Amino acid sequence: MDIQSVAKLAGVSTATISRVLNDSPHVKRSTYERVKRLIAELNYVPNTSARNLRIGRSKLLGLIVSDVNNPFFPELIDHFERMAREQGIDVIFSHTNYDSDRLAHCLQRMVERNVDGVAVCTSEMNEEALAAAARFSMPLVLMNQAGPRTPYTNIVVDHDAGAREAIDHLYELGHRRIGFISGPEEFESTRDRKKAFLAAMQRRELEVRPEWMAVGDLHLEGGQQAGARLLEGRVRPTAIFSSNDLMAIGVMHIAREKGLEVPHDLSVVGFDNLPVCSMMTPPLSSVDIPRDRIAAEAVQALLRQSEEKNTEKQKLAKLRTRFVARGSTAKPARARRSS
Amino acid sequence: MDIQSVAKLAGVSTATISRVLNDSPHVKRSTYERVKRLIAELNYVPNTSARNLRIGRSKLLGLIVSDVNNPFFPELIDHFERMAREQGIDVIFSHTNYDSDRLAHCLQRMVERNVDGVAVCTSEMNEEALAAAARFSMPLVLMNQAGPRTPYTNIVVDHDAGAREAIDHLYELGHRRIGFISGPEEFESTRDRKKAFLAAMQRRELEVRPEWMAVGDLHLEGGQQAGARLLEGRVRPTAIFSSNDLMAIGVMHIAREKGLEVPHDLSVVGFDNLPVCSMMTPPLSSVDIPRDRIAAEAVQALLRQSEEKNTEKQKLAKLRTRFVARGSTAKPARARRSS
DNA sequence: CTGAAAGCGCTTACAG
DNA sequence: CTGAAAGCGCTTACAG
Numbered sequence: 001m002d003i004q005s006v007a008k009l010a011g012v013s014t015a016t017i018s019r020v021l022n023d024s025p026h027v028k029r030s031t032y033e034r035v036k037r038l039i040a041e042l043n044y045v046p047n048t049s050a051r052n053l054r055i056g057r058s059k060l061l062g063l064i065v066s067d068v069n070n071p072f073f074p075e076l077i078d079h080f081e082r083m084a085r086e087q088g089i090d091v092i093f094s095h096t097n098y099d100s101d102r103l104a105h106c107l108q109r110m111v112e113r114n115v116d117g118v119a120v121c122t123s124e125m126n127e128e129a130l131a132a133a134a135r136f137s138m139p140l141v142l143m144n145q146a147g148p149r150t151p152y153t154n155i156v157v158d159h160d161a162g163a164r165e166a167i168d169h170l171y172e173l174g175h176r177r178i179g180f181i182s183g184p185e186e187f188e189s190t191r192d193r194k195k196a197f198l199a200a201m202q203r204r205e206l207e208v209r210p211e212w213m214a215v216g217d218l219h220l221e222g223g224q225q226a227g228a229r230l231l232e233g234r235v236r237p238t239a240i241f242s243s244n245d246l247m248a249i250g251v252m253h254i255a256r257e258k259g260l261e262v263p264h265d266l267s268v269v270g271f272d273n274l275p276v277c278s279m280m281t282p283p284l285s286s287v288d289i290p291r292d293r294i295a296a297e298a299v300q301a302l303l304r305q306s307e308e309k310n311t312e313k314q315k316l317a318k319l320r321t322r323f324v325a326r327g328s329t330a331k332p333a334r335a336r337r338s339s
Numbered sequence: 340m341d342i343q344s345v346a347k348l349a350g351v352s353t354a355t356i357s358r359v360l361n362d363s364p365h366v367k368r369s370t371y372e373r374v375k376r377l378i379a380e381l382n383y384v385p386n387t388s389a390r391n392l393r394i395g396r397s398k399l400l401g402l403i404v405s406d407v408n409n410p411f412f413p414e415l416i417d418h419f420e421r422m423a424r425e426q427g428i429d430v431i432f433s434h435t436n437y438d439s440d441r442l443a444h445c446l447q448r449m450v451e452r453n454v455d456g457v458a459v460c461t462s463e464m465n466e467e468a469l470a471a472a473a474r475f476s477m478p479l480v481l482m483n484q485a486g487p488r489t490p491y492t493n494i495v496v497d498h499d500a501g502a503r504e505a506i507d508h509l510y511e512l513g514h515r516r517i518g519f520i521s522g523p524e525e526f527e528s529t530r531d532r533k534k535a536f537l538a539a540m541q542r543r544e545l546e547v548r549p550e551w552m553a554v555g556d557l558h559l560e561g562g563q564q565a566g567a568r569l570l571e572g573r574v575r576p577t578a579i580f581s582s583n584d585l586m587a588i589g590v591m592h593i594a595r596e597k598g599l600e601v602p603h604d605l606s607v608v609g610f611d612n613l614p615v616c617s618m619m620t621p622p623l624s625s626v627d628i629p630r631d632r633i634a635a636e637a638v639q640a641l642l643r644q645s646e647e648k649n650t651e652k653q654k655l656a657k658l659r660t661r662f663v664a665r666g667s668t669a670k671p672a673r674a675r676r677s678s
Numbered sequence: 679c680t681g682a683a684a685g686c687g688c689t690t691a692c693a694g
Numbered sequence: 695c696t697g698a699a700a701g702c703g704c705t706t707a708c709a710g
Contacts, residue, residue, distance in 0.1 A: 002703055013681045018705055028679055043474065048451050049397065050703035052388040053686050060431075068413040068420075069614060078407045081434060090448060092399075093432040095420060109429060112387050135382065220618060249618050256620045275408060276615050279559060279588050281595045341687055352697045357689055367695055389687035392702050680710085686703105694696085 001044045062092050062110035062118035071274045079295035104129035117302035139305035141298045153314040155297050162287035162321030163196035170239045173331050179212040179230040179237035193243040212237050216247045223250020238332035245270035263330035282327030293319050340383045401431050401449035401457035410613045418634035443468035456641035478644035480637045492653040494636050501626035501660025502535035509578045510543050512670050518551040518569040518576035532582040551576050555586045562589020577671035584609035602669035621666030632658050
């Protein structure tokens with residue numbers, strides 16, 4: 001069933017069918033309704049490839065992330081797809097598995113599909129591949145990833161407010177010895193979170209001891225190792241703030257191993273506010289990253305660029321984080337046992 | 340840059356360019372290489388819409404799930420996309436948010452996109468929408484969802500082996516009083532898991548008391564409530580087997596609230612083996628559902644149907660589950676405290 | 679308000 | 695091994 005057959009059966013030209021399909025205002029009311037009914041009766045579905053070939057757009061947005069299994073992403077994907085759908089746009093989804101060659105591949109295929117834009121949220125980067133895609137004047141948006149110097153539109157998160165709220169929360173509970181686990185220095189977001197932590201500590205005039213600072217690999221194991229290091233000192237922190245949830249969970253594991261009870265012997269705070277936070281026993285307090293806003297801004301920016309045929313970098317406001325208190329933080333009641 | 344321009348620059352016809360693009364064997368070696376080089380130089384990327392319009396296929400597979408945020412799905416999506424990519428196929432992803440009207444919508448859009456097939460993994464169903472899609476002779480595969488009576492190809496999981504291994508594991512640890520939390524009776528998979536549990540219990544000649552059985556909503560909260568009920572009896576179970584991980588986690592929460600330590604006061608076993616299992620403290624023992632195999636079979640079945648233009652139901656072997664022991668199960672050491 | 683016709687960028691049967 | 699040409703199913707500027 002194609003537009004030809006419908007036209008023949010309706011006794012009009014394909015142009016009219018097309019106009020009805022696209023809700024053009026220049027169709028007589030009665031014709032419109034008659035055709036509409038016929039289309040429904042015939043179960044006719046227009047061919048998107050033909051349509052896209054003709055109009056030169058695909059009504060398709062690409063979304064590339066490092067890893068669906070990383071629990072940071074599903075919510076992002078969810079909201080991205082939801083936003084796109086509301087605009088009648090489908091989403092082609094792909095992941096790189098942290099391989100920058102695969103990022104190049106993914107981008108290439110997005111170009112072939114003639115997508116109206118691509119949002120990228122990966123920890124690995126491939127400037128060359130991005131540049132290649134940009135050369136096809138494909139709208140491109142990065143999400144919370146690259147440094148501020150990137151030539152592409154970038155959705156950035158301001159980590160300050162959340163970290164400040166977290167430190168204030170711990171401070172008010174009575175914590176003075178607060179440890180911190182950061183991620184690898186090469187990530188912009190890692191540096192940013194560390195800066196946010198330091199600023200919040202300074203604001204409260206809290207001491208930042210080198211032996212209360214550690215670096216982890218952003219995974220659970222790294223959190224275990226870093227946590228072990230922080231807890232082996234003579235004077236140990238009564239609370240540990242981790243720059244992501246996975247490592248905070250690692251800290252909970254190592255605490256349990258060492259016979260420390262969270263939160264009474266040790267308070268733990270994460271960063272990201274993954275869904276898993278509320279599943280932990282006790283539930284993990286964490287700094288929320290507004291993944292819904294990130295997705296919304298990305299879709300909007302992409303569509304704007306695509307409609308205005310303007311793939312220049314857009315300057316967007318930073319998104320704010322916010323602290324969510326749960327069961328993993330409490331007064332440092334049995335802190336005395338800790339030295 | 341289109342195939343015309345490339346042809347002109349190469350001094351050949353578009354047919355030859357097309358043949359090179361598609362690695363046709365009927366091109367002289369030297370021509371092939373010259374054109375290949377030129378294509379690379381020009382950064383020419385063929386237009387997929389035009390290609391698909393011509394060949395009548397889209398090289399696109401649809402994937403519809405209920406909810407990306409449900410941690411069961413990411414791994415499935417991951418493997419599905421990986422398998423498809425290996426065949427040079429992209430994946431359009433969509434989710435229904437447990438709304439069967441949205442399932443209809445999603446399927447409709449897949450038809451419009453002219454996808455080569457759709458895999459559906461949702462708890463809600465919409466027979467009418469599936470039938471409508473099937474009428475367009477669109478290959479359709481259900482994943483681990485509908486009953487055996489469905490007219491569509493269905494990837495089914497056999498829950499027996501995993502449940503048997505789990506019960507055997509508990510039995511060998513010394514557990515005799517084993518409680519069970521099932522999901523809502525209307526789900527095929529729920530009934531199947533319960534049957535697997537009962538068979539495994541009977542095999543070991545273990546007593547199944549009504550007060551050790553409960554029904555939950557498959558979410559964490561339902562697990563808490565069901566767990567609370569199982570633990571309030573005079574003679575309480577020393578181990579609880581939940582028919583999904585989320586409810587098992589709920590049991591861990593309620594145990595903690597009641598001052599019971601997992602695993603010493605209560606062993607807990609889940610079903611699904613979500614990534615979150617290994618994050619819990621203690622890590623949750625669980626029955627693994629082979630999500631990678633489900634995805635692989637789905638992609639294969641879809642491509643087979645699509646190539647053979649045969650959208651008839653395929654009879655596939657059931658996939659096997661397997662028990663994974665972790666820290667949430669141990670000897671019922673302090674079981675005496677429990678009566 | 680409607681139609682005839684061109685054309686989007688490919689692929690492929692046919693002919694040579 | 696290669697090319698001329700038809701055609702996939704739409705949309706749209708143009709003419710009426």
